[in-house]
Amino acid sequence: MQDRLSWAQAACARVMRPLVRLALGMGLKHPHLESMLRDLLLEEATRLWQRQGVAAPNISQLAVTTGLNRKDVTARVRRPADPLPHxxxxxxxxxxxxxxxxxxxxxxxxxxxxxxxxxxxxxxxxxxxxxxxxxxxxxxxxxxxxxxxxxxxxxxxxxxTAEGFVPTADLQTTLAFLGDNLRDHAGAAVSNALGEGPLMLERAVFAEGLSEEDCEALHRLMRQRWTALHRELVGELTESVTRSGGQGPRRVRVGVYVFLGDREGTQE
The missing domain is CATH 1.10.10 (Arc Repressor Mutant, subunit A)
Structure with a gap:
């Protein structure tokens, strides 16, 4: 069990490192992040109990699951408003x-x-x-x-004039897309790791020891391939929405990413 907790903690640290960098870059401090984490623990614990058939988990159940004290749980039972657009x-x-x-x-x-x-x-x-x-x-x-x-x-x-809906000219909308895209990417990986359902496509390839020119060439290649795939996906999704009248119970997000950085030991 201790190994399991250590592995999970290390995985969370890797995922959260760029988010901590974002937080510091935007001026957030430890109290902001701590308060946010407490809210998220409470929300996800509530969903966990609901998936187990408990429609409205009580304060004690939420306190035990999250490790938060009962007073803190009681003060946070109302979900905070999300200031970012959907x-x-x-x-x-x-x-x-x-x-x-x-x-x-x-x-x-x-x-x-x-x-x-x-x-x-x-x-x-x-x-x-x-x-x-x-x-x-x-x-x-x-x-x-x-x-x-x-x-x-x-x-x-x-x-x-744009090739994709990535509105970098507006900070609020840029952060909203960052949050939505990373949330669903991480959601697919976490669902696979926890065995919550059929495995979702979530793959990546990695190489190091490359030149700057090779990295940029790969980046151009992926942009070109994504442009073609994006057009095909938009057509398929439009037809799917038309068939269901937009009333189906499920949603899907498909994305791709390229990260260019220094070798490990220089930058994580």
């Missing part, structure tokens, strides 16, 4: 994805008139379809322009 629910993200798919099939659609007309597809048409009419197309366009994903050609036309 990236998968964004009307801008949905519109961008749909537009990207259409432009991949027909490059002429990279540029669209803003307003709907009888002359062909418009940005208004794409936004209305993607957001199901819940958000005005002008508001969606303003958000995509603010995020640097779209540019105006003139007063009547706009052009898709």
């Amino acid at each position: 990236t998968e629910l964004s009307a801008a993200a949905k519109t961008f994805t749909r537009w990207f798919q259409l432009a991949s099939q027909d490059p002429a659609l990279q540029r669209l008139p803003v307003a709907a007309s009888e002359q062909g597809l418009s940005f208004e048409d794409v936004a209305r379809e993607a957001s199901r009419g819940d958000v005005h197309h002008r508001a969606v366009l303003d958000e995509l322009m603010r995020l640097g994903m779209v540019t105006r050609v003139d007063a009547a036309q706009v052009e898709l």
Whole structure:
């Protein structure tokens, strides 16, 4: 049992090291991280009991599972509000994805008139379809322009300029994507390690002793391959959502990453 705990602690430390670097880089201190960890322990312990059939675990059960004292558990029973947007629910993200798919099939659609007309597809048409009419197309366009994903050609036309919905121009949205992507990547690995269900695809290759030029060449190769795969995935996912009417109970996130760094002993 002691070995098991030591192994798990070491694995958590490896995963958390870049997150601690992010926290320090953004100005978070130990009290912020400790409070966050206590909240997460409580939330995950609640889910653990619920998966075992206990709909509303009591204070004692949560205290024993988390190691927090009863007073602390009692003070934290209300889940804190999440100040980051949910990236998968964004009307801008949905519109961008749909537009990207259409432009991949027909490059002429990279540029669209803003307003709907009888002359062909418009940005208004794409936004209305993607957001199901819940958000005005002008508001969606303003958000995509603010995020640097779209540019105006003139007063009547706009052009898709980004190759993926990665809005680096906005810190809040960038952090939201970082959180969502790393959460689900780690979620797949943890589910596999705990044997919670069928194994999910979660693989990587590693090499060291490479030159800077070789690393950059590999990075370019992965970007090229991902661009092609991304277009195929968007098409498949769009068809899947259409078949289910968007009402299915499951969700999926597919991603890829490349990390370039110094050899171990120099940087972890």
